[in-house]
Amino acid sequence: MSTGPHRYRPGAGFGIVSPRTVILMDPDADTGVISKLWEVLLAGESPNDIVDEVLSIGLRNLRSIGMVHVGEQSTHLLVRGSVRAVTGSPDEPELLSADGALTWVEQAVPLGSLVTLSLIDASDGESLPIMTGIVRADTVSVGEVPSSIAVGELQGQVSEPTGSPTRVLPVQPPAESPAYLPPQALPLETLSATEINELAEPSAGAMDEIQDSHEPSSPPAVEDDFEDLFGATRAPRPVEDAAVRPVEEEEPSPGPVSVPDEEVPDPTFTSPQVEPTPDVSEASATGSRLIDSVPGIVNSVRVTPRQGHAVAAVPASEPPPSEDDAELTVAKAQLVVQRAESARGESRSGPTVHGIMCPSGHPNPATAARCRLCGASVDPVDPITMPRPVLGVLRFSTGMEVALDRTLIVGRSPRAERVSASEIPHLVAVPSPEHDISRDHLEVRIDGWHVLVKDLRSTNGTVIISPGQPPERLRGGEEVPIIPGTMVTMADEVNFLYEVE
Amino acid sequence: MISTKCGAATDTGLVRRQNEDSLLAQFPLFVVADGMGGHAAGEVASGITVDSFQELLTSGRSLEVGDLAETIDAANRRVFENAASKDSRGMGTTVVGLALISERGQQLWLVFNVGDSRLYRWMDHSLTQVTVDHSEVQELIDDGSLSSNDARNHPNRHIITRAIGIEEVVEPDFWLLPAVSGERFLLSSDGLSSEVSDEVIGSVLAEEPVPEQAAQRLIDLALAAGGHDNVTVVVIDVSADAQSLEDEDTARGLNAEQPANERRVLIDHVPTESFLKGLAEAGDEGGHQ
Numbered sequence A: 001m002s003t004g005p006h007r008y009r010p011g012a013g014f015g016i017v018s019p020r021t022v023i024l025m026d027p028d029a030d031t032g033v034i035s036k037l038w039e040v041l042l043a044g045e046s047p048n049d050i051v052d053e054v055l056s057i058g059l060r061n062l063r064s065i066g067m068v069h070v071g072e073q074s075t076h077l078l079v080r081g082s083v084r085a086v087t088g089s090p091d092e093p094e095l096l097s098a099d100g101a102l103t104w105v106e107q108a109v110p111l112g113s114l115v116t117l118s119l120i121d122a123s124d125g126e127s128l129p130i131m132t133g134i135v136r137a138d139t140v141s142v143g144e145v146p147s148s149i150a151v152g153e154l155q156g157q158v159s160e161p162t163g164s165p166t167r168v169l170p171v172q173p174p175a176e177s178p179a180y181l182p183p184q185a186l187p188l189e190t191l192s193a194t195e196i197n198e199l200a201e202p203s204a205g206a207m208d209e210i211q212d213s214h215e216p217s218s219p220p221a222v223e224d225d226f227e228d229l230f231g232a233t234r235a236p237r238p239v240e241d242a243a244v245r246p247v248e249e250e251e252p253s254p255g256p257v258s259v260p261d262e263e264v265p266d267p268t269f270t271s272p273q274v275e276p277t278p279d280v281s282e283a284s285a286t287g288s289r290l291i292d293s294v295p296g297i298v299n300s301v302r303v304t305p306r307q308g309h310a311v312a313a314v315p316a317s318e319p320p321p322s323e324d325d326a327e328l329t330v331a332k333a334q335l336v337v338q339r340a341e342s343a344r345g346e347s348r349s350g351p352t353v354h355g356i357m358c359p360s361g362h363p364n365p366a367t368a369a370r371c372r373l374c375g376a377s378v379d380p381v382d383p384i385t386m387p388r389p390v391l392g393v394l395r396f397s398t399g400m401e402v403a404l405d406r407t408l409i410v411g412r413s414p415r416a417e418r419v420s421a422s423e424i425p426h427l428v429a430v431p432s433p434e435h436d437i438s439r440d441h442l443e444v445r446i447d448g449w450h451v452l453v454k455d456l457r458s459t460n461g462t463v464i465i466s467p468g469q470p471p472e473r474l475r476g477g478e479e480v481p482i483i484p485g486t487m488v489t490m491a492d493e494v495n496f497l498y499e500v501e
Numbered sequence B: 001m002i003s004t005k006c007g008a009a010t011d012t013g014l015v016r017r018q019n020e021d022s023l024l025a026q027f028p029l030f031v032v033a034d035g036m037g038g039h040a041a042g043e044v045a046s047g048i049t050v051d052s053f054q055e056l057l058t059s060g061r062s063l064e065v066g067d068l069a070e071t072i073d074a075a076n077r078r079v080f081e082n083a084a085s086k087d088s089r090g091m092g093t094t095v096v097g098l099a100l101i102s103e104r105g106q107q108l109w110l111v112f113n114v115g116d117s118r119l120y121r122w123m124d125h126s127l128t129q130v131t132v133d134h135s136e137v138q139e140l141i142d143d144g145s146l147s148s149n150d151a152r153n154h155p156n157r158h159i160i161t162r163a164i165g166i167e168e169v170v171e172p173d174f175w176l177l178p179a180v181s182g183e184r185f186l187l188s189s190d191g192l193s194s195e196v197s198d199e200v201i202g203s204v205l206a207e208e209p210v211p212e213q214a215a216q217r218l219i220d221l222a223l224a225a226g227g228h229d230n231v232t233v234v235v236i237d238v239s240a241d242a243q244s245l246e247d248e249d250t251a252r253g254l255n256a257e258q259p260a261n262e263r264r265v266l267i268d269h270v271p272t273e274s275f276l277k278g279l280a281e282a283g284d285e286g287g288h289q
Helices: A031-043 A047-057 A183-190 A193-203 A207-212 A220-233 A246-250 A280-287 A333-349 B041-058 B065-086 B136-142 B198-207 B211-224 B273-286
Strands: A006-017 A021-025 A065-070 A074-080 A083-088 A093-096 A105-110 A115-119 A128-130 A133-142 A288-290 A301-303 A352-357 A363-365 A384-387 A393-396 A401-403 A408-411 A416-419 A426-429 A442-447 A450-455 A462-465 A479-482 A487-490 A494-499 B002-011 B021-026 B029-036 B095-103 B106-114 B118-123 B126-129 B173-178 B184-188 B231-240 B263-266
Touching: A006 A031, A006 A115, A021 A031, A021 A047, A021 A115, A021 A133, A031 A047, A047 A065, A047 A074, A065 A083, A065 A115, A074 A083, A074 A115, A083 A105, A426 B106, A426 B173, A450 A462, B002 B021, B002 B211, B021 B041, B021 B231, B029 B041, B029 B184, B029 B231, B041 B065, B041 B095, B065 B095, B065 B106, B065 B173, B095 B118, B095 B184, B106 B118, B118 B198, B126 B198, B184 B198, B184 B211, B198 B211, B211 B231
Parallel strands: A408 A426
Antiparallel strands: A006 A021, A006 A128, A006 A133, A021 A065, A065 A074, A074 A105, A083 A093, A083 A115, A115 A133, A288 B002, A301 B021, A352 A363, A352 A384, A393 A401, A393 A494, A408 A442, A416 B173, A442 A450, A450 A479, A462 A487, A487 A494, B002 B231, B021 B029, B029 B095, B095 B106, B106 B173, B118 B126, B118 B184, B126 B263, B184 B231
16 A cells, blocks of 8 residues: 555665665675665765765675665766666666776766666566665665755645645646656656666667667667556546437537447437336336345345346337437546546555654654654654654543544544545444433544544533643534644543554 | 345336346345446446455455445456457446445444445435435536436436446545444435435335335336336345444434435325325426426
């Protein structure tokens, strides 16, 4: 479910991945060196620190390494030995190789560039997402980091689709733009290792020759592959011509006509043949199927419609009624498309937040000075987009514990009305023998890093006690943020404590 | 523990040649799908969809929220790919369903809907339409430009705005409801709701205690009103043992504010046969002028 901004393809090498920096090393790399680099990444991620570390290790001990660092103004690439980098647009992939270089080859590319590091003998295969960590990999690709936005604007803000107008959202190209691809999908899903090798082939160690390989003479296989790439993300097929109501086909339609082999009905020819109301009892005896009672699992029923079985209700001497008057259900195109687009974003990837990691890898709001989980001090770095973590737990006086991973409705007999798949809440039923707690009493909603409670106009109300504060009675329908340590009491009967973990 | 008694019926109607509706009525899952598209494509689409839910039951374990959401996704993908492979443009289906799920020991009804088939709930002498149609007419009702009574005769009443199998991704609506002893649910394709008014539906559910007979009466009324479309009906009676949830109001006052998207029809008398017959005839005439 969770999709990190980077991806890797499992292999024999080592991928060292942090939010802004990705390193790829060959299978012979020393594990001590890997550990040192990992510590440098966790400590600060400055590229100079990493280069310092590389130099102190000694180039002789580090035959192959590739690094991508997403900085403030640009993305830096560094390759040495057998590690290569591919960047650029899908139409014009650019290869950076250190063939022939004594030390390393370095390049800066614009922010937001998609970069893939790969070993020389990388194999093809499925790629997997990763946020932070060390993985065995022969290809690692760097996703898009939303650093095109001022850091201050992002702090504590969320990128949920339901954001309020005042919220600053990451700038994303429109979903239907053909130039936009999900960042994690581009380099690894579409550029196979074979193709990277093909790109590299004509280079033989010189960068300008690599550029030549992007001329029309480049292998057609690469071009074809990018065609496929766009094919996979093209706008959904138009539905206008998918489902059309026959009676409307009378109107001149510029588009292709659907239901091609159905007789085009005449809308004026409607009522006569259905005027004589058939004998209902006859229809019910012959035309419909009655299902026996289904108590529990014992008698189960799956009805497949029988074709034309109700025609028996019409006297046999009469011609069977045409479908002119038939009530055909029609799907309307654009709306379905739009909703599908919005559904794709929400239900596939789940909510995301902007945040930073503490030294132990705990996710935190961008503004955090100390880790909300372990209390360690957190250095201010550029925030990244990450799947929203579970923000904590609600411990109820009834003994129940509920994780704060989605909205909760708490009450005596709670319900949820008309929500999308990603919005389906936890329903937390609490006992209330005297019925003091309302059926839907309280909503606990998560908005980015914030936990908000709302009394659902309950009969007997809700009181919150924030740490060190006097009790406060919630006004019905008003949403109030709570912080860890807050006690929430419903109808003086059941309470819960919000804790980080 | 919750148990159910159920009655189901489906009919091609008096005008259509094929019945493109499919249904599943197998505790703890009840589904109605109303297919669309020429050349039996609708039957295929609704059949694939109902089969997807049937497969979900083969594991035998209790259902969870994620199971249903995933099954809807899977059914959508299967219909979409089937349509693409046969070039059956316009092949799609509605789906409406009711599933008993368990979450932290509670038994809840998960209701799901795509399109304009419906779930109604009958409880305490009142009929509530739980689902909200994904239709152009519903959008007109939502913005206040059409009354729900006029909707049944609106020329665009069959244009739906979401369906299974039309796009690669579908966005269903969900409801989670506490399971309550004594409640009665009705799943139906639009062959019922476009022929028979909510008032008449409510009176049948009030009058007919046996689910299968209630289902058959509703089918008969839809046919009597013209039977212009396939019609499918599933009636589910819910009963619970003593430890299950009650549905009484909060002590010290009613806090019940009616949700804006529910239409309630109060039935305060049990209508006679002749009253029903009159309503059905009125509906029949009204439907064709």
